[in-house]
Amino acid sequence: MATEQAEQQAVEEITPQEAFTELDEGGVKLIDTREPYEYEESHIEGSELIPPGVIADRIEAAVPDKSQRIILQCRSGARSWDAAQVLAAKGYTNLANMGGGILEWEAQGLPVASDSGLTPEQRDRYSRHILLPEVGVEGQLKLLNAKVLLLGAGGLGAPTALYLAAAGIGTIGIVDDDVVDASNLQRQVIHNTSRVGTPKSSSARQTIEELNPDVEVVEYNYRLDASNILETIEDYDIIVDGADNFPTRYLLNDASVRLRKPVVSASILSFDGQISTFIPYEGPCYRCLYPTPPPPELAPSCSANGVLGAMAGQMGLLQANEVLKLVLGIGEPLVGRLLLYEALGTRFTELKVRRDPECPICGPNAPEVPESEMGKFPDYEAFCGGHVGS
Amino acid sequence: MAVTVKIPTQLRATTGGQADLSAEGSTVGEVLDAVFAEHGDLRDRITENGELRRFVNVYVGGEDIRFGEGLATAVSDGAEVTILPAVAGG
Numbered sequence: 001m002a003t004e005q006a007e008q009q010a011v012e013e014i015t016p017q018e019a020f021t022e023l024d025e026g027g028v029k030l031i032d033t034r035e036p037y038e039y040e041e042s043h044i045e046g047s048e049l050i051p052p053g054v055i056a057d058r059i060e061a062a063v064p065d066k067s068q069r070i071i072l073q074c075r076s077g078a079r080s081w082d083a084a085q086v087l088a089a090k091g092y093t094n095l096a097n098m099g100g101g102i103l104e105w106e107a108q109g110l111p112v113a114s115d116s117g118l119t120p121e122q123r124d125r126y127s128r129h130i131l132l133p134e135v136g137v138e139g140q141l142k143l144l145n146a147k148v149l150l151l152g153a154g155g156l157g158a159p160t161a162l163y164l165a166a167a168g169i170g171t172i173g174i175v176d177d178d179v180v181d182a183s184n185l186q187r188q189v190i191h192n193t194s195r196v197g198t199p200k201s202s203s204a205r206q207t208i209e210e211l212n213p214d215v216e217v218v219e220y221n222y223r224l225d226a227s228n229i230l231e232t233i234e235d236y237d238i239i240v241d242g243a244d245n246f247p248t249r250y251l252l253n254d255a256s257v258r259l260r261k262p263v264v265s266a267s268i269l270s271f272d273g274q275i276s277t278f279i280p281y282e283g284p285c286y287r288c289l290y291p292t293p294p295p296p297e298l299a300p301s302c303s304a305n306g307v308l309g310a311m312a313g314q315m316g317l318l319q320a321n322e323v324l325k326l327v328l329g330i331g332e333p334l335v336g337r338l339l340l341y342e343a344l345g346t347r348f349t350e351l352k353v354r355r356d357p358e359c360p361i362c363g364p365n366a367p368e369v370p371e372s373e374m375g376k377f378p379d380y381e382a383f384c385g386g387h388v389g390s
Numbered sequence: 391m392a393v394t395v396k397i398p399t400q401l402r403a404t405t406g407g408q409a410d411l412s413a414e415g416s417t418v419g420e421v422l423d424a425v426f427a428e429h430g431d432l433r434d435r436i437t438e439n440g441e442l443r444r445f446v447n448v449y450v451g452g453e454d455i456r457f458g459e460g461l462a463t464a465v466s467d468g469a470e471v472t473i474l475p476a477v478a479g480g
Contacts, residue, residue: 156480242480249478267477270399274477290476294445298435299478305400307479340474345409349396349472351449354457 010088012096016105019071019098029063033074033083042112055083066091073098117141126168139328146327149173149236153200155307156242156266158190159316165208165215167324173236175220176200187309224248226374229255238326240319241265246293251375253286257362264322266315271308271343273315276334276353277322280362283335288356311343391467393421398474404431418448419461421471447474
């Protein structure tokens with residue numbers, strides 16, 4: 001009984017405000033007696049983490065001077081009180097326990113730091129990512145720092161953009177020179193009825209901003225051509241090809257190989273979709289897969305042939321999935337693989353795509369292509385027309 | 391040797407809407423000839439002067455025959471031959 005009293009007297013109970021004042025004046029050692037995952041989320045600047053399970057072993061190395069003023073703090077004040085008793089028993093004489101812990105500290109509006117670089121709102125918003133060991137705080141920060149450019153806010157780009165925005169991709173560029181049409185709404189879920197007639201890029205921006213304020217949206221309300229493609233794509237980490245026409249697809253391929261930008265490419269028609277990921281010089285490029293485009297009469301479009309809305313969504317989300325994997329550096333991207341999806345049979349088929357030694361763009365003997373010639377073919381004029389992502 | 395030939399949506403008008411055809415042959419060329427004998431329009435869509443058009447890929451067992459023996463690529467019994475034209479829809 002007498003010993004307990006002596007121990008309790010050795011530990012002073014102070015409020016967070018008193019602790020803040022002492023810390024501000026200096027000469028105080030603040031020890032956080034929580035677990036590492038708690039400390040990572042938020043802690044008091046200048047505190048040292050010593051979890052309760054190891055404090056008895058580590059305190060003498062951390063604070064050799066037993067007369068040093070030490071403030072102990074945990075989440076609510078209970079674990080730090082116990083730790084203070086351990087220190088008192090070891091002969092430390094100038095101990096304080098911060099009552100109410102960091103919860104009370106934060107409730108008083110006192111400042112906290114975070115190792116994670118995420119705000120409390122972001123830790124909450126992305127908690128289901130952070131819980132995945134393959135993502136974690138570090139992965140979420142990668143997503144927030146990533147810049148992804150979408151070619152088209154149409155059947156593919158609309159679902160891709162929604163999920164990339166929800167995932168917290170920090171910068172999403174959207175290239176589309178078209179306006180929302182009522183006939184788009186059957187599959188282009190980022191737009192809505194009230195925005196018919198609005199440019200697709202700004203309609204997409206509105207939806208994304210309402211979904212996730214962490215995302216910066218950059219609109220490119222123009223058509224890509226050889227004169228603007230390099231400057232449009234150069235600042236992005238990954239390009240997502242959801243274009244609805246061959247000229248844009250070949251143009252993007254040629255420019256992305258030159259700038260060594262990964263492209264997640266998908267296309268859709270009727271009930272079928274195709275998707276592959278092209279990483280220049282690591283795997284094949286679009287021209288290795290399809291050396292030339294079909295002539296216009298054999299190049300069907302969704303507007304002429306129809307497309308099942310949910311299938312477009314499935315392919316767009318496979319693209320989003322590829323993007324997330326590439327940013328996080330996890331899993332196996334579809335490099336050198338073409339995945340076919342048949343919605344009617346609900347069947348996936350995987351085909352091999354090899355680098356073509358004869359490829360005019362990424363092959364070993366590929367000639368230098370002047371900018372004005374990018375994306376071109378001898379019969380280039382034969383297949384103009386069509387809008388990106390419409 | 392019977393193989394399955396998979397026809398993509400945009401070419402099914404030439405096969406009466408059929409997605410999977412069964413055909414005989416020991417090479418891709420023989421298999422396609424057998425298919426063309428039934429579905430002449432498909433020949434015009436995917437070949438020119440007896441060669442595959444450049445924008446059409448054909449795969450046997452998941453491998454592009456361009457990187458194999460082309461139309462002379464051997465097919466085994468029960469193999470799957472996939473005809474795949476480029477698609478630009480988005």
